[in-house]
Amino acid sequence: MPDDLDTVHARIAEALNARAERLWDVALELHGAPEIAFEEHRAARLLTGELERAGFQVERGVAGLATAFTARTGRGSGACVALLLEYDALPGLGHACGHNLIAAAGLGAALALHAALGEVDGSVLVVGTPAEEGGGGKVVEVDAGVFDEVDAALMFHPGVHDWTWAPLTAQTQIRIGFRGRAAHPTGNPTEGVDALAALIQLFNTLAVLDRRLPRGSHVQGIVTQGGVATNIVPEYAEGLFGLRGATTAALEELVRGLGEAARGVAAATGTSARIERVTAGYEHFRNNDVLARRFAEHIARCGITLSEPEPGVYLGSSDIGNVSAKVPAIHPFVAILGPDASDHTPEFAAAAAGPRGRAAMLASATALACTAADVLLAPGTAEQAWSSWRAKAAAGA
Template identity: 70%
Template sequence: MPDTLEPTYDRIGRSITARADRLWEVSSLLHKDPEPPYEEYRAAATLSGELEDAGFRVERGVAGLPTAFLARTGTGDGPCVALLMEYDALPGLGHACGHNLIAGAGLGAALALRDAFEEVPGTVLAVGTPAEERGGGKVAEVAAGLFEGVDCALMFHPGAQNWSWAPLTAQRQLRVAFHGRAAHPTGNPTEGIDALAALIQFFNTVSVLSRRLPSGSHIQGIVTRGGEATNIVPEYAEGLFGLRGATTAALENLVAEVGSTARGVALATGTRAVVERVGETYEHFRDNDVLSRRFARHIARHGIELTEPVAGVYLGSSDIGNVSTRVPAIHPFVAIMGAGGTDHTPEFAEAAGGPRAREVMPAAAEALARTAADVLIVPGVREEAWARLRELATAGL
């Protein structure tokens, strides 16, 4: 271990302690004033303002997103570490995914790194990533090249588990529409081609398909158009379907199979099927255990023991997946409520502003900053992390 490492860790710890009350104030501001995806104007202004006041160089509206930002500090020579902040909320539920805590921890880690060095030996980026819950700000930021030259992307997520990494699936949405022919159901019923009946048959066929899907794959759909009146045979019907796969490759296979199913139903019902992709693909999360093990060791100092996820259990999808397939990344879960709870509930929203959350957030911030410091100043860590990412990519994991 380099002689400079323990003093650096100490300075990080002192910074987090000194800033703990302000970090909680920022997190609480976001918690009390939740903003939906792509509309997080006040949250983005608060977070970027804190970073700018601390001496970071801030770019706002990056990647074509008004509520995204990029703040940087350091010499520019050496490794580049990125601390990711999410801050969008769920309509009607507020911060029921705890993004206010992700924002506070990412902010605290970035500020602590600037405090820990007279001059950061490399680059620290604090990245504001809007719209994780819908649309995927990170997807746009990846496409815009914001993560080019980055050596690691670090964030944590509050949860009901203490897991060292996140089993997150790939996800995308499809719109499946059927075109038929309108007719009067009694006046000329044989001339009609019922698009809604075709859509219902598609739902039934997908239900059969779902029974043989591999672990991690899933299809869930809703009817978005089903006709205009009961005395008209529907000429058009459509549904919106969410598809998930344990890997991005598995998701693409499922997308192809759903398309084939729609075409088969259309052939059987005399309709015409149209399958369209809606929004962006969230790729599966690729954990970089070179870094996640370091995070787990660092947060254990606070009495938080992280374990491996339960085999076969998946916790949804996130746009962090699109970052993790390109840059070494971590996304550990740290519990703010007891086992048996789950996010996207009113109870989780309450927990995200509660006493356990106030303990977890600074602990996660310190562990994130220590992990980032390891990449910046411990010889070989950056290279090991990149080698591990290449191994996972080669294996298709």
């Protein structure tokens, strides 16, 4: 084993430089053949093939998910570091969230660690995590115990900011259906109980409640079923509601409030309400300060300076939140476009295959690998990360 961490970091950089072209080819191959949630078969084959050829022990189909995988190297009772790879794309937009760069960076970090570290008392676990954009592969993997022995979960995300961590909210989806009674709107209107009117009233009620919601919380709904014909009073109407909260506790309070509003509308309109949570939900992200500082220091040597997120700004949700509720985790943003741009756009998809995307991927791979090496080799790092995680958990943060 190398004598000191500086030597390890230098070897990691050398290993990544030697693999830079291949990693970029992988990123472009993923970008050119985008696959949506739970259909990432080609991506999973590509990534597991690279890991297997490098000597990792690969397990495919983990947690009952056909496109999920783990790859492991190392031994002993030391720390376990997980590198998380996302590789699903957006319907119609391809890799407009840059997951091709996340996968290539995580792959590069894993290969560089394997080449640079040699035999250490600890292990590197590469976790292939499908369906971040919808379905929550990490949620399933957490529940299946994939992260039970992990001491640090590391990934980066391309974005429009250079931020040390990601202000990601908790989110879930709720389906609400109102059952009324069909009738002819002119022939026997008094016999009808209009389910669509009840659903519309719920939307109106939510518009009033929206003014009282705390920062980071909101409800966005759509009508998914509103009747079958204009000359029939709708017997059944249904809406799908996306809920977000700055914290998981705030989200649960919002879920409770939505249910109360729906039941109140049902009582007032003579309908019955059915309320169903249709997704397990993403928890809010809990940044690990110890690991995030290490990542920021390492990527600064690559010429990228990270800052704290702007207060009160929230940038969507991710199933990394569920991982961060289980183990110490990081999810820094590294910009591939300017702050006036946005992901989930054609422009962002183009940037994920452009020179700035390449630079962000390689710098992040280096920083991820060096952070992982610190956890494995620097005395007390894993313990400090866990201590920070426990303090936040105790504070409900």
